[in-house]
Amino acid sequence: MNLGIAGKTAFVSGAHRGTGAIIAHHLAREGARVFVHGPDVGDADETVATLRADGHEAIAAAGDLTTDAGAQAALGKECAVDILVNNWGGVAPGRWSSTKTADWHSDYERNVLSMVRLSTSAADSMKKSGWGRVVNLGTLGTVQPPARTPHYYAAKAALSAASASLARELGPYGITVNLVSPGLIRTAEVEAHFRARAHRKGWGDDWAEIEKRAMDEMGGGNPSGRMSTREEVAAAVVFLASDPAGHISGINLRVDGGASGLAL
Structure with missing residues (x-):
């Protein structure tokens, strides 16, 4: 399938590491020119170098997305964006009994207002061209929030509503807005956490067995019996950013192995 994004300019926030970096690589492989964002100057240099070594066009971008100036x-004056991926966010540990009001505000800044700031600015160039894609990164916790880190999941739920609203706002200009909501993603940090847990509980060293036990421990996990991979999340993002996805807007695409279906 020709995704039709060769020559397009993409901006991926939080692409200096983790899932964001994988998304940047997937977009670059489809021929997009990718702005790789990190919060501080120098954060994105390694990812940019890797992309350029593979023959792709990549540019480092830096800024604190919790402020208008950042x-x-x-984005910079020269960055006319066709595809915006709002991947950057974060969470501070906490529970209902310990989370302060400031933590709720902080997580809203990171996970909602960062998207608002980038999207409203990037939309200007998209409107002029009559084509644009905004893809926001959410979480399964939007529909199945646990008791822990309520400030984070509340912010992500707000992101879901904001995404649907923005889809209605920008639809008449040929711009789609969608949300991709992964379940638990197998990152290096997540794998290390569960390997340490497996060691304490005597589960052995085989990752397939550790993963199955971990998912079972999390209340049934999902029908697939495993975590999402970063590549699977990136593939969903890239498809929604593509030309063939031009009539898909305002959805919450859950990349969770069917876990969200268990709540129905």
Whole structure:
């Protein structure tokens, strides 16, 4: 399938590491020119170098997305965006009994207002061209929030509503807005956490067995019996950013192995 994004300009926030870096690589392989964002100057250099070594066009971008000035600095005057992926966010540990009001505000800044700042700015160039894609990264916790880190999941639920609203706002200009919501993603940090847990509980060293036990321990996990991979999340993002996905807008695409279906 020709995704039709060769020659397009993409901006991926939080692409200096983790899932964001994988998304940047997938977009670059489809021929997009990718702005790789990190919060601080130098954060994105390694990812950019890797992309360029593979023959792709990549540019480092830096800025604190929790401020208007930082978001403007990240986009820069020269960055006319066709595809915006709002991947950057974060969470501070906490529970209902310990999370302070400031933590709720902080997580809203990171996970919602960072998207608002980038999207409203990037939409200007998309409107002029009559084509644009905004893809936001959510979480399964939007529909199945646990008791822990309520400030984070509340912010992500707000992101879901904001994404649907923005889809209605930008639809008449040929711009789609969608949310991709992964379940638990197998990152290096997540794998290390569960390997340490397996060691304590005597589960052995085989990752397939550890993963199955971990998913079972999390209340049934999902029908697939495993975690999502970063590549699977990136593939969903890239498809929604593509030309063939031009009539898909306002959805919450759950990349969770069917876990969200268990709540129905």
